[in-house]
Amino acid sequence: MEAIPSASYSMTLRVEFPHQPGSLGAILTTIGEAGGLVGAVDIVRIGGDKTVRDITVNARNSDHGRSIVEAVDALEDTQVLNISDRTFLMHLGGKIEVRSKMNIRTRDDLSMAYTPGVARVCKAIAAEPERAFNLTIKRNTVAVVSDGTAVLGLGDIGPEAAMPVMEGKAMLFKEFAGVDAFPICLDTKDTEEIIETVKRIAPAFGGINLEDISAPRCFEIEERLKRELEIPVFHDDQHGTAVVVLAALINSLKIVGKEMKDLKVVVNGIGAAGVACAKILMSAGVEHVVGCDSRGIVHRRRDGLNASKRWFAEHTNPENLTGGLTEAMRGSDLFLGLSVPGVLTPDHLDTMNEDPIVFAMANPEPEIMPEAAFGHARIIATGRSDYPNQINNVLCFPGIFRGALDVRAREIDEEMKLAAARAIAEVITEEEVSEDYVIPSVFDERVAPAVAETVAQAGRRAARPVASASRNRRWAPRPPRFLTGRSGRRRRQSCDGGSASPTRRSASRVPFGADCRRQITAYNKNMAGLRKIFVCTTPGRGVAGPRAGVSSTSAFARRSRGLASPHRRCCATAAAAATRRGRSSSSSRTTSGTPASAPRTSPGSWLATSPERPPAEPRALRGCGTDPPSARRTRRARRAPAPSPPRPAGGPCGSSCSRGRCSCRAPARPGP
Incomplete structure (x- = not known):
């Protein structure tokens, strides 16, 4: 059965034909009879007795496209003026670019973004590299690093020819997870040179994504770099493929009603991806895996195995089967293809167990076309975007790196990969899963955030220290959403570093919840200047620990660009609240047994109380490195006269008053 025409072989034909009824219909009919799929039809010009139109056509492959052009050109009084390959047009000039986060419009902007202001930032990093x-x-x-030796199903095509794939990878990082990625194609195949080069460029990157490096060199390169670098190193061909395969299998088993431990899995292609898929499937509970390569079944008695295939032979094929793919397929439940096109036939599928599952992922042509497997397999998945159930690494790597960068994980371990697979599978609910929907679409906006969150949670549980020149610093997880107050009740943490009562939240506090985080994220995306870890404190409320990924920027730099920070808005409100609390601190703290001159500090906090500072002075932004926008108002409040005596209980609204103020804040009633 022939493949379905797809946009990957899409072209636009500029055709000139007579300006008379039926001419366009004859052209479209000819394209359809040739097997083409017509898309848009646009008018270029109409003049005299001739009409020129652009006709977009999808073909099955390049040869099929040429046959369509020949069929149209053979029509009487019809001429194909030009042919544009839409895929090549998309790649003209490359697919990515570098953009500035801010505009440089004034001398002040230039002096801060570049010399002389940038020298201060350089000195700060030199003193503290972290x-x-x-x-x-x-x-x-x-960094997306490749040597071009195992590009898609094309093999060793060199670093220049690998660039379009690496550009596409970088584009997907940005599009799906907001991660900036840059392609680096190395003109060397030497393992030591690749390792040394990546180590040399690592200081500029937060993570390394290895791509399209042939086996078995890729195993050593990844393992060495993971040991020698302090940032995550992830070989996407191995682990990205494995994560998405496991996610698709989790949902497939819900349909066929089988368990992981009962499966017999045939892995065809024991390269980097094949070995990694076998490892993660065995970690998930699969006990019977049989692997095949170009020489047949991989077993323990076979000679000439490299290190990775030797490991595979020793940990799989419990029955020690021999032979080829035909022998391996008998009685199997899952075919996992990571090899070459056309190696699987419907006859192979007929020898599998009931409700066979086929993941044919060779690119760009799978081991068996879905049209040929239809009716012989219960569930069919490929690596192509023009068929249902696309097993694509883009479901995995953007979210994995987003989560790892967010928590500054030193590595991406096995628990993080398993968590990512479960997160991808759980995007599809029990009610939605079906034979044509076992894996989410790559355009499902829920996928990358779900993967990032689960990977970040797994990274926080690991909480490994980040080794650097500053050895006493460790990665600090985000503070908990709830704190326990002196009364034993849970209080929600606020942006001002204090807590808000779950029963009556002060209007002056902004909760450090999703809305505030979204503001901070949007602000950080538009800011690039002098940044430092932000720590907020309030008198009597202790110190809020630093929050991963949150920063504050110099007030002068923000004023120069006319931007306002969400932190400044939150903390300015907190400063006003702190001032009000300071006015009533004498009565409230004395009654609770705590002297008014002894601000409380959280145990083990990063910021201790300064003995030189007057204890009753509000410190809402102490440690932020900037003054709040309401600094002048705060200073005036410090010079304000002493507070008036407490009002009597029972305000004008009829409710009781506390801390010298009526809860409704209405004017006090005249005394008796």
């Missing part, structure tokens, strides 16, 4: 993560692009940038 600050490069917050003060440079490192915190959100990944």
Whole structure:
């Protein structure tokens, strides 16, 4: 059965034909009879007795496209003036570019973004190298590194020919997870040279994504770099493929009603992806895996195995089967193809167990076309975007790196990969899963955030220290959403570092919840200047620990660009609240047994109370490095006269008053 025409072989024909009824219909009919799929039809010009139109046509492959053109050109009084390959047009000039986060419009802008102001930032990083993560692009940038030796199903095509794939990878990082990625194609196949080069460029990046490096060199390169670098290193051909395969299998088993431990899995293609898929499936509970390569079944008695295939032979094929793919397929439940086109036939599928599952993922042509497998397999998935159930790494790698960068994980371990697979599978509910929908669409906006969140949670549980020149610093997880107050009740943490009562939240506090985080994220995307870890405190409320990925910027730099920080707005409100609390601190703290001159500090906080500072002075932004927008108002409040005596209980609204104020804040009633 022939393949379905797809946009990957799409072309636009500029055709000139007679300006008379039926001419356009004859052209479209000819395209349809040739097997083409017509898309848009646009008018270029109409003049005299001739009409020129652009006709977009999808073909099955390049040869099929040429046959369509020949059929149209053979029509009487019809001429194909031009042919445009839409895929090539998309790649003209490359698919990515570097853009500035801000406009340089004034001398002030230039003096801060570049010399002389940038020298201060350089000196700060030189004194404390770990600050490069917050003060440079490192915190959100990944290197996509390849040597062009295993590109898609094309093999060793060299670094120049690999660039379009690496550009596409970088584009997907940005599009789906907001991660800045840059393609780096190396003109060497030497393992040591690749390792050394990546180590040399690593200071500029927050993570390394290895791509399209042939086996078995890719195994050593990844393992060495993971040991020698302090940033995540992830070989997407191995682990990205494995994560998405496991996610698709989790949902497939819900349909066929089988368990992981009962499956017999045939892996065809024991390269980097094949070995990684076998490992993650066995970690998930699969016990019977049989692998095949170009020489047949991989078993323990076979000679000439490299290190990765030797490991595979020792940990799989429990029955020690021999032979070829035909022998391996008998009685199997899942075919996992990571090899070459056309190796699987319907006859192979007929020898599998009931409700066979086929994941044919060779690119660009799968091991068996879905049209040929239809009726012989219960569930069919490929790596192509023009068929249902596309097993594509883009479901995995953007979210995995987003989560790892967010928590500054040192590595992407097995638990993080398993968590990512479960997150992808759970995007599809029990009611939605079906034979044509076992894996989410790559355009499902729920996928990348779900993967990032689960990977971040797994990274926080690992909480490994980040080794650097500053050895006493460790990665600190985000503070908990709830704190326990002196009364034992749970209080929700606020942006001002204090807490808000779950029963009556002060109007002056902004909760550090999703809305505030969205503001901060949007602000950080538009800011690039002098940044430092932000710590907020309030008198009597202790110190809020630093929050991963949150930063504050110099007030002068923000004023120069006319931007306002969400932190400044939140903390300015907190300063006003702190001032009001300071006015009533004498009565409230004395009654609770705590002296008014002894601000409380959270145990183990990063910011201790300064003995030189007057204890009753509000410190809403102490440690932020900037003054709040309401600094002048705060200073005036410090010089304000002493507060009036407490009002009697029972305000004008009839409710009781506390801390010298009526809860409704209405004017006090005249005394008796």
